[in-house]
Amino acid sequence: MYATAFLDIPPLNTASGSITLPGSKSISNRVLLLAALSEGSTDVHDLLDSDDTRVMLEALRQLGCGVHQNHSTVTIEGLGGKPKVAQAKLFMGNAGTAIRPLTAALAVMGGDYELSGVPRMHERPIGDLVDAMRQLGCQIDYLEKSGYPPLRIGQPTLNLSAPIQVRGDVSSQFLTALLMALPLVAMHRAPALGNDVVIEVVGELISRPYIEITLNLLAQFGVVVQRDGWQRFTIPAGSQIRTPGEIYVEADASSASYFIALGAIAARARGQKGIKILGVGAASIQGDIRFVEAAQMMGAQVTSGPNWLEISRGAWPLKAIDLDCNHIPDAAMTLAVMALYADGTTTLRNVASWRVKETDRLAAMACELRKLGATVDEGADYIRITPPASVGAWKAASIHTYDDHRVAMCFSLAAFNPAGLPVRIEDPKCVAKTFPDYFEALFSLVQTSPKHVPVICIDGPTASGKGTLAAELAMRLGYHFLDSGALYRIAALAASRAGLPIASSGEAQIASLLPQLRIEFAGNRILLNGEDMSEAIRTEENGMNASKVSALAPVRAALVALQHSFHRLPGLVADGRDMGSVIFPQAQLKVFLTASAPQRAQRRFKQLISKGISTTLDSLRADLEARDERDRTRSASPLKPAQDAVLLDNSDLSVETSVDLVLGWWQGKQPF
Ligand SMILES: Nc1ncnc2c1ncn2[C@@H]1O[C@H](COP(=O)(O)OP(=O)(O)OP(=O)(O)O)[C@@H](O)[C@H]1O
């Protein structure tokens, strides 16, 4: 996951390949609650691992539910309709799919519970559900603002004399919550005329496909609800939530929308097929699968099987549409970004529910689409999008994401803009709500011209702080990091282990040894043929050998392709001696980092002493000056600033100041 302040997505060209999507959030949280309410244990396979499911799992644990995790399978030991813990304070984050059904279930079972969430959760209405539960005799109080969490739940005096009425026109999650909780009432009622539990929907029920998911999953847990149209739902008396033993969670159809759109927008890479999505397909029980139809209306070519989809670009530009999106409220946000690539004005109607989601999504989408150059008309329950009038009308935008995972994900697709502009996604980690590795998945499928993939080079002499600076820059920008010195150090170590002379007499043998080595970077560890060499390569002796080995032209040539392989989306920070001058001459920013020899010797001294390695300042200084001299005077790619490098002497600068300075230079080159 990218936990950076922002993520700059370079302009993208093509896409191809296949992807297995994470489990559906809607299914995951429903299944978790049903498993918890049933008796016995349920193995839940392919459960989504995200903020919202973690919130649900934690609440279930607090209520005394057994939760055992084994990779993507979670075993839930059910409560059999009665929490083991009668008093708890439950934090529900911003997970609507957790707080609503759990409120209903706890209110029926009774106890002393408080449910709260993040500030935005306290702005998301829950009054319609509370009103419905109170008709039944449930005890629910508002702890702050009437109609909104946080809530306190007490002991109910259940009284079911008439159908329970619930509004269906703000969120379908209230009806879902009742449907999952009221079997706990039905189970205590003898099957007889008039004993069934009846729910009546007041007003037009929105987002019906989500109710279909609920009914489908209830049926898998043994509760067959009778439905009369979309207004009346009957849970037969005597119904009981029964574990199916094991259950598989489908991949998330809403998450699929970004990749369906990707297939529709991106040209295919030469000789490649489009985008194949595994884990969800034509047989999906999720309403958002109907996003496929909307994408087809816009021009996407889609083929599908029971649990897969394959998408490629059809009509181009895409076709503008006018669509009632009530049945696909979440995925419809993706259509709003696809509309940027359409041949006219697209209108998405009946999306008033966007206003009460993670953020006011109507306002958010309108604001961010305008930043990109679109003309947007935002109504109470619709959005109308006209794409930028010409290539020149597109703007590079920094997309504010409002702590809303879907805003972050759908706007990544703006990176296919014809103007070749990058897109900045602020707070990219908000995707953790449903799809923590979304951007990694995106980057695994898309391609762009190498010239668009940014490179920052940090070159300079020994112990100037290149590695420290480069690693920090890479972390702040979410870029890959290449410590090229480590490759020469590995080469030197491998050569001496093989007994090869570290001199020109051994250059051919060392160069031919290198392609046989399996060199892997795992976080900040470096492995040689599976063995962790992170410490072994850092000795002063091996540093000196690395300097010697790096003077051999055939050795340098043997390492070029490996270094180039680090140049990948979304960008690279590389440190060494010839990053800017030889390996990445096209780099957008080249820094030549220096510090005085006494300072560098002092830094290295401290570094070694802190690792418990004894040495003297004088010997270190002599060694690093000898090493610099060799690196500077060798004929193959000598240590020297690239012509267009910026010189930075950090003798009197802290690491933090150096990082901020270089980030400022980098930001100065961005169009945002
Ligand atoms: N600006 C700075 N001020 C003080 N200490 C620093 C600064 N930059 C780096 N250091 C410290 O100096 C030591 C050497 O830094 P680093 O390993 O990053 O240098 P390097 O140039 O990559 O070295 P090498 O060429 O040997 O790989 C580290 O202990 C690091 O924490």
Ligand SMILES: Nc1ccn([C@H]2C[C@H](O)[C@@H](COP(=O)(O)O)O2)c(=O)n1
């Ligand atoms: N791009 C590079 C990186 C490193 N070297 C050589 C020169 C150094 O003495 C040696 C070890 O590098 P360090 O880990 O100290 O950065 O490797 C080079 O020639 N070119």
